[in-house]
Amino acid sequence: MRWIFLLFLCISSSLFSQQITVYDGETGKVIDAVALYNEAKTISAITNEDGKVDISEFPNEIIYFSHVSYAQFAIKKQQIIINDYTVYLSKQSEQLDEVVVSVFKSNAKTNRIAEEIEVINAKEIQQLSPQTSADALAIIPGIKIQKSQFGGGSPILRGMESNRVLLVVDGVRMNNAIYRKGHLQNSITVAPSMLDRVEVVFGPSSVTYGSDALGGVIHYYTKTPKLSDKKKIKTSFFSRYSTVNNETTNQGSIELQFPKWASFTSVSHSNFGDLRMGTNRSHGFNDWGKVFYYSDNLNGNYSALPTQNPDPNVQRNTGYNQTDILQKFYMPLSKNTDLKLNIQYSTSSDVPRFDRLTELGDVSDPSTLKFAEWYYGPQNRLLISPQLKINPKKKWLNEGVLTFAYQNIKESRIQRKFGSINRTYRDEVVDVFSLNGDFTVPIAENRNLGYGFEVAYNDVSSTPYGRELVIANEEITGFGNSFPVQSRYPDGGSSYLSSALYTNYRQDVSRKSTLNFGGRLTNTQLRAKWVDHTFITLPDSDISLNNTALTLTVGYVYKPVKSWQFNAVLSSGFRSPNIDDVGKIREKGGRLTIPNVDLKPEHAYNAEIGIEKYFNNRKFRVGANVYYMLLNNYIYRVAPDTPGFSLNYDGEIFDTASQTILTNVNRGTAYVTGYTVSYQGKLHKNWTTSGSITYTKGRTYDTDEPMSSIPPLFGNFDINYVHNRLEAGVNFRFNAKKDITDFNLDEGIDNHDLTPVVDPNATEDVDKYFGSPSWATVGVFGSYKFNNHITFQSRLSNIFDKHYREFASGVSAPGRNLSFSLIANF
DSSP, X not given: OHHHHHHHHHHHHHHHOOEEEEEETTTOOBOOSOEEEETTSOOEEEOOTTSEEEOTTSOSSEXXXXXXXXXXXXXXXXXXHHTTTEEEEOSOOSSGXXXXXXXXXXXEEGGGOOSOEEEEEHHHHHHHOOSSHHHXXXXXXXXXXXXXSSSOXXXXXXXXXXXXXXXXXXXXXXOOTTOOSSOOOGGGSSOGGGEEEEEEEESOOHHHHOTTOSSEEEEEEEOOOOOOSSOEEEEEEEEEEETTTTEEEEEEEEEEEOSSOEEEEEEEEEEEOOEEBOOBOTTSOTTTTOOSEEOOOXXXXXXXXXXXXXXXXXXXXXOEEEEEEEEEEEEEEETTEEEEEEEEEEEESOEEOHHHHTOBSSTTOTTOBSEEXXXXXXXXXXXXXXXXXXXXXXXXXXXXXXXXXXXXXXXEEEEEETTOXXXXXXXXXXXXXXXXXXXXXXXXXTEEEEEEEEEEEEEEEEEEEXXXXXXXXXXXXXXXXXXXXXXXXXXXXXXXXXXXXEEEEEEEEETTEEEEEEEEEEEEXXXXXXXXXXXXXXXXXXXXXXXXXXXXXXXXXXXXXXXXXXXXXXXXXXXXXXXXXXXXXEEETTEEEEOOTTOOOEEEEEEEEEEEEEETTTTEEEEEEEEEEEEESOEEEEOOSOTTOEEEETTEEEETTTTOEEEEEEOOEEEEEEEEEEEEEESSSSEEEEEEEEEEEEEETTTOOBOTTOOOSEEEEEEEEEETTEEEEEEEEEEOOEEGGGSOOXXXXXXXXXXXXXXXXXXXXXXXXXXXXXXXXXXXXXXXXXXXXXXXXXXXXXXXXXXXXXXXXXXXXXXXXXXXXXXXXX
């Protein structure tokens, strides 16, 4: 009789128990300590360590799921049963303040973070259909993209660029010891189709990330496989064609999901032809940017003279191709320990440096090109990064991440002038070894402590050489004599070691306010040695620099009512001179930059205030952020005070008397100030919109000169419609004029000489050049989802075929472009 009773209990339990499992939507792992409650909060439950919870006591109504690391989720009980008793939580929701970001190396909702932060996810990137990851950044409020050649894209944040902006991929610093001041193309070495999301934090973030993050941090997160209790194989394919440069991009991926491990493999290849510029010259400069002659000396060709361009609106020597490979493995080693192995490889063809290939020997004659060859060799980036995530849940360590990474970066510059058969090569190889430890512990309810360490070692080799071409019947048949060439960086080798400790503390002072503060102690050590003194002899050819800096930040978030939020931040940042700052030798625009071994770190002190107003149950947001940043000891490029000094570089003589020699020095103080006003949210059930306007101003206090890399007023506005399987939208982008008087005319970074010429006979640049003309473009897009597997997408950009150039760019922007994309998921 007792056995019959026990059997009855078991059957009853299986019939009436409604046990569900809650999973992480990103990894597929179960989530414990998730709170469940009904709308009246009269019934509640919590998931156990296996992510399971019984919901049989809940009536057939909406159940709310809440967890500190995930966005709040609401779903009807009946729908959970239909979904096979499973619930997936994600890091985002319709309520904008519930977006969870990891940019500070620990998950936190944006309504607890004082800094200005922007996030774009994979769906938004797919909708934009960018040709490169730099193009994807262009839709983020507050970011401006500069391009010296089409195979580039240098993001500008708050008037900071290149080595003053930190790029990070999957928790690993991409910035290395030869990131230069000026413009960089490294942001394109991650295929946009491989991105899960991009998180951007504006302003000095040196507490968390150390040197270089003066303007902000751009963090790329690539796609990661997730586990499944059932074996699954998922495949995807993406293909796009664009008319403006005959671009073809194809990307395929396969994801293997198992209960104990998962794998994600992705391969992307893009082929870009020569870019066509817009033909509608509403700015009034009929020939500005046109390419009347070009060098037909790339890809093994030889032409002794420039070649006339049959279509001056086609920018010859802008095409290139790129291949990106991503391989990730995800494996839980135990209940509290996960291992991820991240392998990335990016390579390209030779990338022509368009702005140098259009440089004239005689500015009055467009047929007198200076360079027959000027291109980057293949840009190669290899990353191997095992990452260990631990959750010991101890008092001193609740959870943490240990990230080891090895990076190998190869780049080269090849150039030859017209009238010469001497080709020069400058090859650079950087090996970077790094180890990060990032840990968090909840001290009490709504009080969190984060701490960590970082060690990164850069080893740089720089190899120069010259080869004499052998020409027969206007063809390159081989190479003749070798000749010495000045290296770009110290030819005896150089290294850069950075070590740091940091801590962050976040506390909810009350239900309406949150306080954040932190500190970081960083030490950098630089070693460099010059061996060959054929061209230049320094006072000290074997140098070492040792710098230590303490940076602090304090942030405060105040929410007086549900619909208002006020943020305030006081922070400091620093950038220690790297090998490019101290030891670079290069020529651009007829001026030669030489080393200065006495550089000191530059420091930034930042104050900012943010205001946000929410509408429609926090589904629509209007915000503004105003900042002021003071730079001290800022690094600036000037002519050295060494009368009578001259150098021979690649057959040209440079001297201080004509101010054709420059070097980096530490100046006094300067400031950058500005604001970004933005909005985002739902207008209606089917309508969403977003937009922003950004203004930046920067000048030096000591000399009252404009700072470099300060873009003009710019912004964008979008409105999108979604109904069932159809999506459509309209985009408007604009850029205000920047007067030549607001350009920095000394350093050459702003490329003022590439703006329209108003008086070719003027002796002063301020009278000769116009500055950056204003422009505006309109685009439309649409996509249709045929079924759960196939989506077709099309985008028409720059509808009115406007000719324009992004600020400080050496290549004109694409003209009218029609792109078609096919997305397949199985």
